[in-house]
Amino acid sequence: MIHSAADIEAMCALEDYSHFRAELVEISPQSFTLEELREILDDMIRSKVALEDSVREHFTTLGEVEQTQLLDMLGISSCTDRDWWYRMLMDGPVHREFPTI
Secondary structure, X not given: OOOOHHHXXXXXXXXXXXXXXXXXXXXXXXXXXXXHHHHXXXXXXXXXXXXXXXXXXXXXXXXXXXXXXXXXXXXXXXXXXXXXHHHHHOOOOOOOOOOOO
């Protein structure tokens, strides 16, 4: 299922919000119950997994040449190498329980 721009925007907003809440935990950890901390962690994991799944889904729609070009570009322009991106985008299931990044 390819996500719409609105879906991706909502996923990004959830991730931003979960990271904001995590920053609040760093500032004042005693202000949160164990249940709230678990909820924040779960939201961070869910949002990251959803975004990664969306990226993998989109990647599978590209042709072989486009996939190769994108992997080459990512390998050159990021802090990780091309092989890491290959493993993240192509190896294993498209949908995963935990984030890769």
